[in-house]
Amino acid sequence: MNKYVLVTGGAGYIGSHTVVALLQQGYTPVIADDFRNANKIVLAGLRSILGHDPLLYPIDICDKQALTALFDKYTFEGVIHFAAYKAVGESVDKPLEYYQNNLVGLINVLSLLQSHQVKNFVFSSSCTVYGEPKGEKEVSETTPKQLPESPYGYTKWMGEQIIADFHRSAPEIKLMNLRYFNPVGAHPSALIGEFPIGKPNNLLPFVTQTAIGKYPHLTIFGNDYPTRDGSCIRDYIHVQDLAEAHVAALDFLSKQQEGLLEAVNIGTGTGTSVLEIVAAFERVTGLTLPHVIGPRRQGDVIEIYANATKGEQLLGWKARLGIEDALRDAWAWEQHLAAL
Numbered sequence: 001m002n003k004y005v006l007v008t009g010g011a012g013y014i015g016s017h018t019v020v021a022l023l024q025q026g027y028t029p030v031i032a033d034d035f036r037n038a039n040k041i042v043l044a045g046l047r048s049i050l051g052h053d054p055l056l057y058p059i060d061i062c063d064k065q066a067l068t069a070l071f072d073k074y075t076f077e078g079v080i081h082f083a084a085y086k087a088v089g090e091s092v093d094k095p096l097e098y099y100q101n102n103l104v105g106l107i108n109v110l111s112l113l114q115s116h117q118v119k120n121f122v123f124s125s126s127c128t129v130y131g132e133p134k135g136e137k138e139v140s141e142t143t144p145k146q147l148p149e150s151p152y153g154y155t156k157w158m159g160e161q162i163i164a165d166f167h168r169s170a171p172e173i174k175l176m177n178l179r180y181f182n183p184v185g186a187h188p189s190a191l192i193g194e195f196p197i198g199k200p201n202n203l204l205p206f207v208t209q210t211a212i213g214k215y216p217h218l219t220i221f222g223n224d225y226p227t228r229d230g231s232c233i234r235d236y237i238h239v240q241d242l243a244e245a246h247v248a249a250l251d252f253l254s255k256q257q258e259g260l261l262e263a264v265n266i267g268t269g270t271g272t273s274v275l276e277i278v279a280a281f282e283r284v285t286g287l288t289l290p291h292v293i294g295p296r297r298q299g300d301v302i303e304i305y306a307n308a309t310k311g312e313q314l315l316g317w318k319a320r321l322g323i324e325d326a327l328r329d330a331w332a333w334e335q336h337l338a339a340l
């Protein structure tokens with residue numbers, strides 16, 4: 001019998017890698033994605049990797065009627081909910097669109113879980129819920145959350161709050177917030193990867209697009225922070241590891257008899273600075289990456305990385321790949337795009 005899993009936003013960056021991982025582990029993913037922030041190239045990539053077209057419904061998850069029809073059609077083993085806007089700067093300019101899309105979408109999915117007796121749910125949360133860690137830079141799931149800096153951050157923070165309140169009203173459902181650190185890299189086949197629309201906001205796509213010649217140089221947002229080399233430190237997690245974390249989360253939830261709500265950090269446990277990323281990229285590719293030091297970016301967290309032990313203890317999951325794997329794969333993907 002097919003174990004159907006609804007993957008909202010399954011044509012996106014993390015979603016598409018998770019679709020592959022789910023299929024490899026015997027699940028049948030059903031993608032709901034209206035391609036507003038995804039690209040058909042990823043679909044072609046998925047087709048090549050899987051050897052067939054994935055089940056795909058081009059619906060807006062804020063369209064409750066369309067989403068209900070999907071829950072009527074399939075008996076889902078679980079739902080992995082990615083579909084959301086994710087650009088911090090844009091969220092400041094378009095707060096209502098962010099709250100509308102990210103929160104209404106989540107509420108629709110949760111209410112359908114309940115009405116259709118779907119028991120397992122995984123939410124794309126973010127380390128943004130920790131804000132700038134006070135004191136210790138390694139954060140665990142018990143590190144107190146802080147109010148976010150942007151509407152985007154609030155949608156993740158409020159998403160977790162909505163899920164906590166939902167848990168009290170529907171204690172039979174098993175719920176997991178995966179708090180991603182910084183997803184990077186691409187599938188090792190280079191057939192799927194991150195597809196930023198317009199000028200990238202995140203570091204890695206800006207690095208690879210600079211290396212391919214789309215931008216004259218990378219600007220490093222500040223080198224006067226109180227860190228080992230003055231640039232900000234993050235925990236960069238390979239998207240393949242991240243995808244596997246979702247399968248591990250779903251496997252874990254499926255095995256539980258009782259409802260629950262857990263949050264799990266998905267990171268490597270190691271922090272890497274922006275300057276270290278530049279050096280590693282040059283080492284891995286043999287290229288010189290033009291870069292200049294610019295001013296600090298407003299709202300940037302100085303240093304944060306995961307305590308990743310809960311993921312290992314609870315889910316039996318841990319990151320296998322390192323930053324050099326991620327940079328190599330991201331670069332291969334950028335070259336694949338350039339050759340299309």
Ligand code: UD1
Nearest residue numbers: 088126128201202203206219220221232234274299300301
């Ligand atoms: C940002 C968000 C985070 C969100 C994530 C979604 C902030 C403060 N945080 O994470 O909430 O979950 O995006 O994708 O905006 N950098 C440069 N030059 C560049 C681009 C980035 O130096 O051209 C630096 C940044 O200053 C930062 C690091 O690279 O130190 C990573 O930046 P980015 O990829 O934007 O991720 P976050 O800021 O960690």
